[in-house]
Amino acid sequence: xxxxxxxxxxxxxxxxxxxxxxxxxxxxxxxxxxxxxxxxxxxxxxxxxxxxxxxxxxxxxxxxxxxxxxxxxxxxxxxxxxxxxxxxxxxxxxxxxxxxxxxxxxxxxxxxxxxxxxxxxxxxxxxxxxxxxxxxxxxxxxxxxxxxxxxxxxxxxxxxxxxxxxxxxxxxxxxxxxxxxxxxxxxxxxxxxxxxxxxxxxxxxxxxxxxxxxxxxxxxxxxxxxxxxxxxxxxxxxxxxxxxxxxxxxxxxxxxxxx
Numbered sequence: 001x002x003x004x005x006x007x008x009x010x011x012x013x014x015x016x017x018x019x020x021x022x023x024x025x026x027x028x029x030x031x032x033x034x035x036x037x038x039x040x041x042x043x044x045x046x047x048x049x050x051x052x053x054x055x056x057x058x059x060x061x062x063x064x065x066x067x068x069x070x071x072x073x074x075x076x077x078x079x080x081x082x083x084x085x086x087x088x089x090x091x092x093x094x095x096x097x098x099x100x101x102x103x104x105x106x107x108x109x110x111x112x113x114x115x116x117x118x119x120x121x122x123x124x125x126x127x128x129x130x131x132x133x134x135x136x137x138x139x140x141x142x143x144x145x146x147x148x149x150x151x152x153x154x155x156x157x158x159x160x161x162x163x164x165x166x167x168x169x170x171x172x173x174x175x176x177x178x179x180x181x182x183x184x185x186x187x188x189x190x191x192x193x194x195x196x197x198x199x200x201x202x203x204x205x206x207x208x209x210x211x212x213x214x215x216x217x218x219x220x221x222x223x224x225x226x227x228x229x230x231x232x233x234x235x236x237x238x239x240x241x242x243x244x245x246x247x248x249x250x251x252x253x254x255x256x257x258x259x
Contacts, residue, residue, distance in 0.1 A: 007224065007258060009041040009199035011073075011190065014056070016209030016231020017252055018044065021155070024063045025230050027253025032065050034259040041197035042071055045190075047149035047183040047213065049076035049122035049164070050097040073193040075148040075183030076100040076122060080107045081192050082182050083146065087117050093138050095131050095167075096122025100148060113138070121171065121179065122148040123164050132167070136174045145171065149183030151213070184213040190221035205246075207255065209233060215245045228252055 012018065018028040035042045044067050046056070053072040060067045076096070080103035083090060089108045093116040094101055100122040101111060119135045139145050145168075152165040168179050183189050194201060201222035208214020209231020218225040227245040229235060235248065249255060 005203040007205045008203040009194070009197060010035060010205055010207065010259070011043045011045055011193060011218070011223070012207040012252070013209060013214045013231075014044050014046045014060075015048075015155075017207055017228050018060070018065060019063060020230065021157070022063065024065055025251055025253075027251055027256060029064050030256050031252045031259065032067060034256055036066065036068075038259055040259065041199045043073045043193050043197055044071060045073050045184070045193060047075045047151055047189075048154070049074055049079070049100045049148040049183075050124065051099045052102050053077065055099070071197075073189075073196065074099055074103075075189060076103040078189040078192050079120060079122070079146060079148045079182040080104050080109070082188065083107070083109065083118055083120070090117040092116050092118040092120045093135060093143065094120045094122065095124060095127070095135060096120065096148070097124050099123075115141070116143050118146050119143045119171075120146045120148070121164060121168055123154070127162075127167055132171065136171055139171065139175045139177050145175070145177050145179040147179035147181050150181040150185075151183075185216040185220065187217055187221035190217050190223065194221070205258075207252065211238060211241045211243075211245070215241075216243065219243055219245075226255060228254075 053069045056072050057069045076099040084107040091110045091112050093113050147168045150165040151163045153160040154163040205224040206218025207226045211233045215225045225245040227248045230251045
């Protein structure tokens with residue numbers, strides 16, 4: 001059996017790995033600093049499409065995590081890259097926030113509710129019944145249905161919130177059309193991210209706190225995977241899945257020495 005290649009580049013999830021409800025996880029600052037000092041390519045990933053990379057850079061900076069804008073990769077950026085590769089300079093009806101609309105504008109997309117090429121569903125704090133009705137009618141008229149990520153729920157201080165996956169299910173029920181989900185666990189998000197930093201999957205690692213998105217996406221993209229136990233998946237949950245991470249660690253602090 002051939003020896004695995006040394007890890008030359010790192011991809012890491014954000015929520016549950018680097019921070020939890022706006023508070024940095026101990027060791028996250030040391031990990032990011034070591035990555036930056038090493039000069040190795042890296043990306044901080046999130047399935048959340050609400051914020052632009054600049055917004056996230058500022059949010060991370062406020063809690064002491066220095067992540068450059070170009071090292072942040074969101075499902076919104078991956079979605080914009082995907083539709084641009086499929087239909088350059090196309091049109092889209094978008095339900096989402098600035099993270100998604102800005103990413104689409106930057107690849108030359110026109111946002112319209114008049115005969116769009118795509119209906120693109122992202123995360124938003126205020127899903128409007130009127131906007132969902134418009135999306136359903138446009139899909140029924142032939143627009144292709146894309147969603148930034150399949151997460152069914154998201155966290156809030158009051159408890160869980162319905163997220164993109166749940167709202168996509170509503171649209172699917174009304175139209176009979178399934179969306180193409182770009183974000184994790186779709187390995188496309190990882191591959192486009194790796195391409196953006198000039199990295200190769202066989203010498204890259206993915207760190208995440210969820211078996212069903214982070215570890216699965218890393219596995220399917222051909223990377224080594226590290227599961228941290230500071231987020232959603234507990235060690236007891238792992239046996240429910242038919243696949244395993246390369247390694248399980250308590251937190252990101254245990255991985256600093258691997259950089």
